[in-house]
């Protein structure tokens with residue numbers, strides 16, 4: 161099973177002065193059970209693309225299928241297929257609306273017809289997932305939270321529905337460093353332990369390399385390239401045209417090599433980089449001892 | 451040298467908070483103290499970064515700099531003016547270009563150009579000047595092509611750029627930026643920060659930048675760290691980031707280079723204190 165886009169085009173506000181073609185003939189497959197990342201420059205069509213995945217935006221042309229079902233047909237099966245896809249928006253505020261954080265997170269599960277007991281359990285589990293302490297935040301208004309807290313609440317609302325396909329638009333933007341690390345780790349665990357398919361938009365090459373099996377690069381509404389992160393990031397021109405930048409760690413390693421340090425290989429993550437540097441230091445010591 | 455010293459002495463506080471406390475929903479059951487006795491000062495022409503975990507009070511503090519919020523107790527002075535004096539609100543807001551955390555809250559007009567012109571118009575800038583400022587602000591954020599577009603129809607990152615343009619176009623004495631680059635790609639982030647740095651350097655505009663990016667924080671003259679509504683640390687980026695352990699304990703982090711130096715040291719390598727730049731790391735490792 162998978163999500164498939166076939167020649168999908170999307171035009172905003174057709175026939176008005178603000179008409180804009182945001183997607184051009186995009187065809188791609190998002191396989192079940194994988195983690196797929198989407199990257200690309202500001203305005204390249206990433207958010208427009210993911211809003212096709214649950215029918216929030218209907219293609220101007222082309223077909224979107226979830227598990228083989230065309231979600232834009234007016235049928236019960238199409239509506240059910242759409243529900244398999246849970247979406248966290250770029251600006252979390254846009255999806256919060258209830259009086260309290262607890263009610264907001266419970267909204268999805270309640271709509272799914274779950275028992276009160278199960279709803280309660282899911283709300284607590286989801287708040288724990290995003291590190292919002294239940295006793296502190298459950299009864300607060302979602303509109304009286306800090307930016308990062310709102311984002312956490314919005315993510316919790318989708319997590320609580322346990323969607324088969326979880327789509328996140330820049331999920332860690334606005335989170336503090338610990339929150340960022342923690343959320344990425346937990347998203348990975350959702351995939352590894354529960355087999356949930358993850359689709360996320362990110363501007364961070366290190367995060368993409370660490371999490372994703374596949375990365376899709378968008379450019380001016382078109383799919384520029386797709387493949388495994390290691391392959392796609394080989395091409396520095398692609399990185400550049402996607403507005404990305406090589407992780408700082410890999411730049412540091414390059415500088416050390418240029419300065420004559422005997423480092424083997426390259427590194428995206430700090431952990432790997434530090435090991436490479438230590439290995440090089442060991443070799444240097446051995447040489448000096450001889 | 452002497453001249454330099456004199457200038458240092460003459461630099462005045464542009465912003466000064468004295469025992470500033472902020473309480474949301476004061477007197478109600480759900481009242482919440484978001485700022486707790488904050489005292490700090492920011493000099494004219496200084497570039498300051500404010501760090502802190504989610505909910506530590508950064509945005510609340512920023513809203514006091516623009517007199518959008520009123521102290522429950524204590525004082526906040528902007529350019530010497532008391533933010534709790536209603537007669538001074540206009541004078542205060544005229545001096546501050548503000549970029550809010552969510553750019554949607556800032557969109558006012560139906561066309562990008564008008565939206566960016568709103569700030570300058572509001573402070574009574576001459577129409578001929580406004581045109582010039584709007585054009586150069588849109589150029590500075592690389593959004594000239596969108597000048598006749600509708601701001602609410604822009605992508606997340608584009609909205610953020612427009613909000614920044616609006617603040618710059620006012621030609622303010624001080625820019626208060628609340629996570630202005632959160633939705634930008636790394637190249638865009640670098641461009642925006644270099645524009646900000648230039649405004650600070652060339653025009654001595656005071657900059658207050660709130661961010662969760664530690665590499666970005668390192669660009670400032672000074673870093674202020676908040677935790678649970680209090681200022682818990684202040685210092686140069688080098689001072690703040692050389693204490694990686696306490697930053698991490700708070701849920702924050704240090705720039706990548708500092709982190710690499712910290713981990714190497716932690717594993718027993720002989721690395722000097724306070725490494726902040728790639729160049730310093732290269733020098734330390736490749737002698």
Ligand SMILES: Nc1ncnc2c1ncn2[C@@H]1O[C@H](COP(=O)(O)OP(=O)(O)OP(=O)(O)O)[C@@H](O)[C@H]1O
Pocket residue numbers: 172173178179180181182200201202203204205206207208209250602603604605606607608633
């Ligand atoms: N509602 C809308 N009406 C008209 N044009 C729109 C609308 N929403 C987006 N656009 C335009 O479509 C293009 C793609 O926007 P989209 O939001 O998909 O970009 P994005 O890749 O998510 O960018 P970012 O990284 O800034 O979030 C942009 O040029 C944008 O201006």
Ligand SMILES: Nc1ncnc2c1ncn2[C@@H]1O[C@H](COP(=O)(O)OP(=O)(O)OP(=O)(O)O)[C@@H](O)[C@H]1O
Pocket residue numbers: 303304305306307308309334474475482483484502503504505506507508509510511551
């Ligand atoms: N309108 C409000 N009413 C009540 N409490 C609020 C309101 N706005 C913020 N708070 C609370 O005040 C505290 C500080 O919020 P603030 O927005 O200043 O945090 P912040 O440091 O900017 O966080 P972030 O990094 O998430 O943006 C938070 O615990 C938040 O829940």
Ligand SMILES: [Mg+2]
Pocket residue numbers: 206207208250329605606607
């Ligand atoms: Mg987007």
Ligand SMILES: [Mg+2]
Pocket residue numbers: 306307308508509510551628
């Ligand atoms: Mg904030």
